[in-house]
Amino acid sequence: MSGTQSAESDDDADDSEGDASADDAEDAEEFVGDSGNGGSDDDAADDSEKDVDSSTDDGVGDFEGVVLDDAESEADSQLSVPQPASTESTEQSADVANDADGNADPIADAGPEAVTAPVALSGASAPAIPDGPAPVEPMGPLINSLWWAVPKSGGRSTNDASLTLAGTGIYPSVTSLFAFGGRCGLICDGADGTEQNPNGVGGGWLFGDGGDGWSSTLAGIAGGKGGAAGLLWGSGGDGGAGGAGAAGGTGGNAGLLWGNGGHGGAGGAGVNGAVGTSGVNNGRGGDGTAGGSGGAGGNAGLLSGRGGDGGVGGAGGKGGAGAHGSDAVAAEEDGGPGGSGGAGGNAGAGGVGGRGALLFGRGGDGGDGGSAGTGGAGGFGGTGGAIVVTLPGGKLSDSDGAGGAGGVGGAAGLGGDGGGGGLGGLLGQAGVNGDSGATAAAGNAGGVGGAGGLGGRLPIVDLNNASPAQATLAALIKKLGLPIQAATGIQLEDVDGRLVGPLNAYLYNTIIGKAIFDVGNTFSSASLSARVKEIVILSVGGQWGSEYELYAHKLAAQLFGIPADAIAALANGQAPVGLSGNELLAAQFVQELVSTRRVSDALFEAAEAAFGQTGVVDMVNLAGTYLGVSATLNAFKVRGPESFSAPVLPAAPSPVPASDEYGLGGRLPLIDLDTATPAQLDLAAKIKALAVPTQQATGIELVSPDGRLIGPLNGYLYNPVIGQALFEVGNAFASSSLSSRIKEIVILSVGGQWGSGYEVYAHEKVARLVGIPEEAIVSLASGHAPVGLSGSELVAARFVQELVSTYEVSSELYHSAEAAFGQAGLVDLVNLASTYLGASALLNVFEVPVPTAALITTS
Structure with a gap:
């Protein structure tokens, strides 16, 4: 943790998941690096369940679901004589049915009896079995059907097997004789459609509800139609939702006399276009496919009932992003252009609402149109193959290679039209027209690639x-x-x-x-000599193989008289030669710090004796600052006019010892504010103004019980000029375009790679407050490959881990991060990682421990 951060006004609500209050969470984000934005939108299919609405004035249940077309209300099966059923013994319950006033039904229960098989029709051949799901049980006895079935269940059957014709138990067999023509029988509810038989089975020839259509799970396959209700009475079944890009099924019509039309099924969402592939179709992203139309609602019965609502149109698929341009492989070669983004798919229209009952019925509402698909983003241009040229007088210029052009963003699809509301009855109300679907934005154009020389991957600002x-x-x-x-x-x-x-x-x-x-301008206040400063900077740059840094500080080192063999050794990451005394000690100290992320006791004690505590703090802060510079230059492949050896990759770090040998300050004693200088007191007051509320909000120990600063903050007080500048860098990240979660992922990635105990301790707490998954926190904090992350968060973690562990970032990962965050956002990300490299160096050199109850009470 490198410093504090000022208040941020752009934090998103979804970046403050935690137990702290909203105000406290904001303060915590200010101090440790939170600034949120982001979000996502998901497409949802309508629920196709039907709810009975007891408030309707037509006496029949008002069903809320999805609708179909009256032209589709009847199955077109061939009418044929049914095959007689086989004899089966049936057990029937002895329950007494109650009527509406709570009294026992006068129809006595008949005990279990054998059901006699019907006599086969003489001379008739076996008919074809209707192509549909088996019908459900009948809803009641023939002699009681009109009074019992509808008032009891709003048109749905009771399926009470004890209510059989005259107590004889023969009704199921009688009604099954009428299971033809797409209907379940005489008085019964139709079964729901299945994948094999998508359309819902119609209700009984007299009474019963139609079954719901099957909701497709297969791309391009429409949802099944809702079954029609019984000819006289019942509600139509709902249409099923369409599969990806397919139409929803139409709702079944109600019975002629009474009932609600079924709701139309929702159209399936379009399929997103594929990401473009370099070398294929010029890297263009695939187009999103169109969303399916919502199904029409079914019509109500003539006497009473509500028309079914039209189904919602499916959203158009998003266009695929264009491929990133290929990087140049030779000097003066231009980078390849980014591919164009794919076009967004058009959305499906909402279904038309069904017609209401003739007199008082309300028409069904039209379905809303689907949202348009967004266009895919254009790919970023590839990095050019320019090299740095030194002109007479030492002036620098790029050769002729240029970065590739950014790809064009894909066009947005069209929003779906809302469906028209169904007609109401003579005295009824017409349905409401559906809203048209939301429009979408075209894809962003990809950025121009870098020149590969002075700007590297990052275009030079004109x-x-x-x-x-x-x-x-x-x-x-x-x-x-x-x-x-x-x-x-x-x-x-x-x-x-x-x-x-x-x-x-x-x-x-x-x-x-x-x-x-x-920060760089403050090092004139350091207690180090000019030669030691250049040795520190060359030692860092040589380990990282940072070309421009080495070019610049090789010239400065020569001016200050550092031997040529020493400069060459340090710049190429080799053990120092040609140095002695404090200069040799400084080179060994920094090389060990960068290569192992630790400093041994013997070397630390020697440096402390040579430079004093403040001098060692100055040296570590200078090394940490140029670790950040090296990371920035290497991430963007900024070149210089001279090449040096490849980076010297670091060893895997061991955790900071969890020892209370040194107390809360580790190897660096905590500054006693009772004896501090005015400059130290002034800086301590500024830091505490943010540190104290942050500690209260997050639980991170930043101030000891006796008021002394701990963690990296204590180190800032040893040289208040440099310390204040480092403190202000932390505050500046309030202006970052990165979300709170991305910031914490970046910081944990750096701390985990360096094994920096205090840094990980502090930012694990904040990461939980902003809702990062625990498995992701654990993996990043331990320096392992990230788990539990996706999208831009996964890209950020991988980017930082690769940069910190290998001192470079592959072209594929770089362009993925460029597309995720944009060039300016990626600079913010690299600067944040660079800042926390310096914080990790400070914490690790001084072995600042994780605060524990024992340490807090004894320090």
């Missing part, structure tokens, strides 16, 4: 077209930097006056960039 903030920061940098350029020969701008090296990246977020730039 100051002629810069924003006012960029122009102001560039002017400040030039005011302070150009005298250095004149004195040393280090080129900080190219022949066209554009800032190069790490300075170009600072312009992508001017608030963070200025804060980082200001």
Whole structure:
């Protein structure tokens, strides 16, 4: 943890999942690196269940579900004589049915009796069995059907097998004789459709509800139609939802006299287009497919009932992102263009509402149209193959290679039209028209690739077209930097006056960039000599193989008289030669820190004796700052005019010892504020103003019980000039475009790779507050491959882990992060990781422990 952060106004609600209050969570995010945005939208299919609405004034249940078309209300099966059923013994319950007033039904229960098989029709051949699901049990006795079936269940059968014709138990067999023509029998409810027989079975020839259509799970296959109700009485079945891109089924019509129309099924959502592939169709992303139309609602009965609602149209599929342009493989070769994004699919229209009953019925509402599919983002251009050219007078310029053009964003699909409301009865109300589907945005154009030289993967900001903030920061940098350029020969701008090296990246977020730039200006206050400073910087750059950093500080080292063999050894990551005394000690200290992420007791004690505690803090802060510079330069492949050896990859770190030998400060005693200098007291007060509320909100120990600062904050007090600048860098990340969750993923990824106990301890707590899954926290904190993450969060974790462990990022992963965060967002991500590399170095060198109850009470 490198510092505190100011209040952020852009935190999303979904970035504050935790037990702390909203205000406390915001304060915690300010201090440790939270600033949220994001979100996602999911498509949902309508529920096809029917709910009885007892408030309707037509006396029949009002069903809420999905609807179908009256033209589809009858199955077109061939009418044929049914095959007689076989004899079976049936057990019937002895329950007495109660009527509406609670009295026992006068129809006595008949005990179990054998059911006699019907006599086969003489001379008739065996008829074909209807192609549909088997009908369910009948809803009641013939002699009681009109009074019992409808008032009892709003048109649904009671399925009470004890209520048989005259107590003889023969009704099921009688009604089954009428199971033809797409109907379940004489008086019965139709069965729901299945994958094999998608359409719902119609209700009985006299009474009964139609079965619901099957909801398709297969792409391109429409939902089944709802079964029609009985000819006289009953509600139509709901249509099934369509599979991906397919139409929903129509709702079944109600009975002629009484009943509600079934609701139409929802249209299936379109399929998202595939991500483009380099070399195939110019890298263009696939088009999203169209969403299916919602099914029409079924019509109500003539006397009473409500028309079914039209089904919702399916959303159009999203266009696939274009492939990223291929990076150049040779000098002066242009990077490949990014592929165009695929077009979004058109959405399906909402279904038409069914007609209400003739007199008082209400028409069904039209279904809403589906949302349009968004266009796919264009791919980023590939990095060009330019090299850095040194012109007469030391001026730097790129060769002719150019970054590839960004791909064009895909076009958005069209929103689906809302379905029309169904007609109401003479005195009834018409259904409401459905809303048209939401429009969608076209895909973003991909960014231009870098030149591969002075800008590397990151295009150099053209100051002629810069924003006012960029122009102001560039002017400040030039005011302070150009005298250095004149004195040393280090080129900080190219022949066209554009800032190069790490300075170009600072312009992508001017608030963070200025804060980082200001840190570099404070090291004139360090107690280290100019030669030791250059040895520290060369030692870091040589381990990372950071070209531009080594180019610049090789020139500075020569000016300060550092031996050529020492410069060559350090710049190529080799053991120092040609040095002695404190200079040799500084080189060994920094090389061990960077390569092992630790410093041994013997080397630490020698450095402390040579430079003093404040001098060691200055050396570690300088090394940490240039760890960040190296990470920025390497992530964006910023080159210099000279090549050096490959990076020296680090060894796997061991955790910081969980010892109370040194107390809360580790190897660095906590500053006693009772004897502190005015500058230390002033900085401590500024830090506490944010640290105390953050500690209360998160539980992170930042201040000891006696008021002393702990963690990295204690180290800031040893040199308040440098410490305050580092503290302000932490505050600057309030302006970052990264979400709270992404920030914590970045910080945990750095801390886990470095095995930095205190950093991991602090940011595990914040990560839980912002809702990062526990398995992801554990994997990142332990330095393992991320689990439990997806999308841009997974990309961020992988990016940082690869950068910190290998000192570079592969082209595939880089372009994935570029597409996920944009070039400016990716600069924010790299700057955040770079800042916490410095924090990890400080915490690990001084072996700052994780606070425990024992440490807090004894320190």
